[in-house]
Amino acid sequence: MDREREIYHRLLRHYGPQHWWPADSPFEVIVGALLMQQTAWRNVAEAIRNLKEAGLLDVRALASASIPVIRKHVKVAGLYRTKPTRLRDFCRHLLARSGGDLRRYFDRPLEAVREDLLAQSGVGPETADSILLYAGGHATFVVDAYTIRIGRRIGLFDSDDYGDVQRHFDAHVPRDLGVFQEYHALLVAHAKALCRPAPRCEACPLQDPCDFGTVRVHG
Numbered sequence: 001m002d003r004e005r006e007i008y009h010r011l012l013r014h015y016g017p018q019h020w021w022p023a024d025s026p027f028e029v030i031v032g033a034l035l036m037q038q039t040a041w042r043n044v045a046e047a048i049r050n051l052k053e054a055g056l057l058d059v060r061a062l063a064s065a066s067i068p069v070i071r072k073h074v075k076v077a078g079l080y081r082t083k084p085t086r087l088r089d090f091c092r093h094l095l096a097r098s099g100g101d102l103r104r105y106f107d108r109p110l111e112a113v114r115e116d117l118l119a120q121s122g123v124g125p126e127t128a129d130s131i132l133l134y135a136g137g138h139a140t141f142v143v144d145a146y147t148i149r150i151g152r153r154i155g156l157f158d159s160d161d162y163g164d165v166q167r168h169f170d171a172h173v174p175r176d177l178g179v180f181q182e183y184h185a186l187l188v189a190h191a192k193a194l195c196r197p198a199p200r201c202e203a204c205p206l207q208d209p210c211d212f213g214t215v216r217v218h219g
């Protein structure tokens with residue numbers, strides 16, 4: 001079995017299904033992904049709660065809301081000068097592109113939607129792929145700093161380039177939406193629990209397939 005598959009199964013056994021992304025709708029996933037930059041998830045969750053309570057967690061409502069009103073509800077997520085504008089402009093784009101119908105928006109080849117997402121302000125590869133994977137139903141591997149840290153320590157690749165790392169997983173993991181969704185979430189859980197900046201290799205379920213862990217624990 002490829003190491004990439006073995007790692008997935010070991011992480012799944014150790015941590016269990018992560019059920020990520022925690023959201024009630026694809027639109028909520030999009031809003032969360034747009035608010036995620038440079039902040040903790042709990043702040044994003046609070047901003048989403050605020051928008052929900054104000055009746056603003058809706059494409060049309062956000063597209064027509066004023067920036068000060070959006071800012072009031074999402075400022076807890078930081079970058080309060082840019083995030084409200086990005087959020088509103090993104091919703092306006094959804095309206096222009098598909099009348100706000102997310103099924104229609106995502107019902108195109110993966111690369112076409114990805115290109116469209118990347119053309120929006122503040123949307124980089126990680127945000128675009130998160131939206132595609134968790135809101136759009138497109139199987140694309142999400143890469144983040146955790147993925148790179150874990151993958152390099154294990155010895156899967158020796159690159160911190162987004163495209164290189166994504167191509168690596170694409171080549172070694174069966175393209176299955178559920179597996180891709182779970183794999184990213186499991187890597188995040190693992191980076192927070194054990195494969196931290198100071199890793200706890202002695203307690204790690206990936207010790208055997210991990211170059212770093214094998215040397216560290218067995219010498």
Ligand code: SF4
Pocket residue numbers: 150153154194195196199200201202204205206207210211212213214
């Ligand atoms: S063995 Fe250590 S370095 Fe390797 S994945 Fe586990 S915690 Fe990270």
